[in-house]
Amino acid sequence: MVVSAANAFAKEMSIRKRIAGIYNKREDDFSSLREYNDYLEEVEDMIINLVEGINVPAIEARISEYQRENAEQIMNAQARKSCGSQAGTSNVPQGQYAPAVAGGIAQPRPMGIPNPLGSGHDMMGLEYEDEETRRIRAEKAARAGGWSFEISKKRALEEAFASIWV
Structure with a gap:
């Protein structure tokens, strides 16, 4: 039972990922919130039907038709997503200081009064608690x-x- 539940979860996640890559409109692509919510509901219904195996050929045909009609928008959204994910990357190893760059000029590292070890406060300024x-x-x-x-x-x-x- 555990194995089948894990397989069902993996199946649903792969379907959701695939559909999210195709049906990727945002709220500002619609003229009203109602239209956007209807769009989201339609997408969710398709995902559930694919997971449950209900009317799969018809849904796959709708997906193919949507991809043909909205190919340019899908590519733009994927490009926007890949640019957004690359914006957070840097050449500095994780956990090390990377100076902020604004307009090509490195900004100075913020200076403050560090909390000495054993002061009873952690890095966030919250007090340590004893047992x-x-x-x-x-x-x-x-x-x-x-x-x-x-x-x-x-x-x-x-x-x-x-x-x-x-």
Whole structure:
């Protein structure tokens, strides 16, 4: 059962990826939000039908027709997507400082007062918590959610004794 669920998930993801590469209009391509939502609903219905194997030949014919009619728009969207993904890449290895470049001039690295190690704050300026503080916070959160140790203990005992008589 787990293998078939994983296969079904992989199948759905590959179908979604394929359809997203073809049906890639954005909200600003439509004159109203209603038209855009109808478009998204139509695409989602096609994906579900392909995943479930419902009316596949007709859907594949619609996809082929859409690709022929909108070939230029599909290529533009794919080019826009590839340019957008390349904009975030750089030649600097991940985790190292890369100066920002604006107008061909490297911007200076921002200077600030660094927090010394052991100051009780992390890199985001949030305070470290010791083990006792974390434990207390977790207990308070559990009580706020209606959980208590007594209820859990009572339920475990009831379930244990109920199983004896079965």
